Amino acid sequence: MYERIQQPEMTDPVMLVAFDGWIDAGSAGTGALDWIIGDAQPFIRFDSDELFDFRDQRPMHELREGVIEAFDWPGVTMTAVHVGGRDLIVLTGTEPALRWRRFVRAVAELASEMGVVELIGIGGIPWAAPHTRPIPVITTASDPGRIPASDERPEGLIRVPAAVSRAIEVELTSSGVPAMGFWARVPHYVGVDMYAAALALVERIGRHLGIDFETSSLAAEADAQRIHLDAITEARPDIAAMVERLEAVADQEMPTSGEDLASEIERFLRNRPADGGFPD
Numbered sequence: 001m002y003e004r005i006q007q008p009e010m011t012d013p014v015m016l017v018a019f020d021g022w023i024d025a026g027s028a029g030t031g032a033l034d035w036i037i038g039d040a041q042p043f044i045r046f047d048s049d050e051l052f053d054f055r056d057q058r059p060m061h062e063l064r065e066g067v068i069e070a071f072d073w074p075g076v077t078m079t080a081v082h083v084g085g086r087d088l089i090v091l092t093g094t095e096p097a098l099r100w101r102r103f104v105r106a107v108a109e110l111a112s113e114m115g116v117v118e119l120i121g122i123g124g125i126p127w128a129a130p131h132t133r134p135i136p137v138i139t140t141a142s143d144p145g146r147i148p149a150s151d152e153r154p155e156g157l158i159r160v161p162a163a164v165s166r167a168i169e170v171e172l173t174s175s176g177v178p179a180m181g182f183w184a185r186v187p188h189y190v191g192v193d194m195y196a197a198a199l200a201l202v203e204r205i206g207r208h209l210g211i212d213f214e215t216s217s218l219a220a221e222a223d224a225q226r227i228h229l230d231a232i233t234e235a236r237p238d239i240a241a242m243v244e245r246l247e248a249v250a251d252q253e254m255p256t257s258g259e260d261l262a263s264e265i266e267r268f269l270r271n272r273p274a275d276g277g278f279p280d
Helices: 023-037 102-115 163-176 193-211 215-237 237-250 258-271
Strands: 003-004 014-020 044-045 060-064 067-072 076-083 086-094 120-125 137-142 181-189
Touching: 014 023, 014 163, 014 237, 023 086, 023 193, 044 102, 086 102, 102 163, 120 137, 120 163, 120 193, 137 193, 137 237, 163 181, 181 193, 193 215, 215 237
Parallel strands: 014 086, 014 120, 120 181
Antiparallel strands: 003 044, 044 076, 060 067, 076 086, 137 181
16 A cells, blocks of 8 residues: 655654545645655655556646656655654645555554644635635644634534545544644635635644744735735626625624535535636
């Protein structure tokens, strides 16, 4: 199921999990973890042949002047990072398409072997939210008592198709590992990587773990993207009118219900434009 490249020395590590695709609108979760990883190299590499149907999740290649320069297989890795006095294990990549149960058991065995003390899943939820307001982050947990009173949480019952990250959470919490989840509300009309959402998740992880991440480079990316989106909005009266309506709703600070979350995800998937959202 996986290759062990090295054996890092870790003390009470926290496992951070995000996969692209489902529940990763704007690449919020994977973007945040890619930023946290930086130049660190993985110590576990899962076998892509075991986890993917390559006709469904095809490898990507790059051609220059008719010559292949790069060929990238979809994959999943674990990377060890030490930051702010904490050891972190980052599990990320393309969400597996095959053998979820074997994969989840393998992750749980590795977590037990390395003494993982907490699991944090992150991602992005497509939402009717404007890009002109701070990105809200919704909190979930394996025990409702772990959610700070100041955090926004889903209300009521939510029933949607699960991501493999949630299957990992169920497996680890069944063995006594507590779990948290941080989910950025990503403007549904922005069809590109949303740097502000990734930044919001990095900052929320930092507050939870007591880590002071140095986020100036990511914040600069978010600021530059905000300027670009503002320019597009100003040039498109139809988009400007939509953003104004979303601002009016956001400023009312309406609570989040499980029903609202489910309907927003379903609406996003059903009505997502073929061109991916915002034009370039």
